[in-house]
Amino acid sequence: MHGIGVSSRYFEPLADALAHDYRVFVPDLPGWGRSPKPARALSLVELADALLEFMDSEGLTRVPLVTNSLGSQIAVELALRHPDRVGALVLVGPTV
16 A cells, blocks of 8 residues: 555555565555545545455455555554454554
8 A cells, every 4th residue: 555645656566576476456545546536635544444445346355465654554544443354564664
């Protein structure tokens, strides 16, 4: 999950490397990259819900999440609310 000010393209080099051995998804947060812009700024809870909706739409039940910056806060929120859906967290440069 990318951070603020960037999109999923930020993680494309890592995704390409991991794709040799794993099924990799690199979603955009609502309003970033190729995703539709929401009518208002979303809270961390709402962003975590959007990530969960993405996981559900792809049939992903329990996954490791690799994140950066704001994406780390979103992943932690998701893990706190739905620990059964997160296999591991890799938090790169998490914001506070």
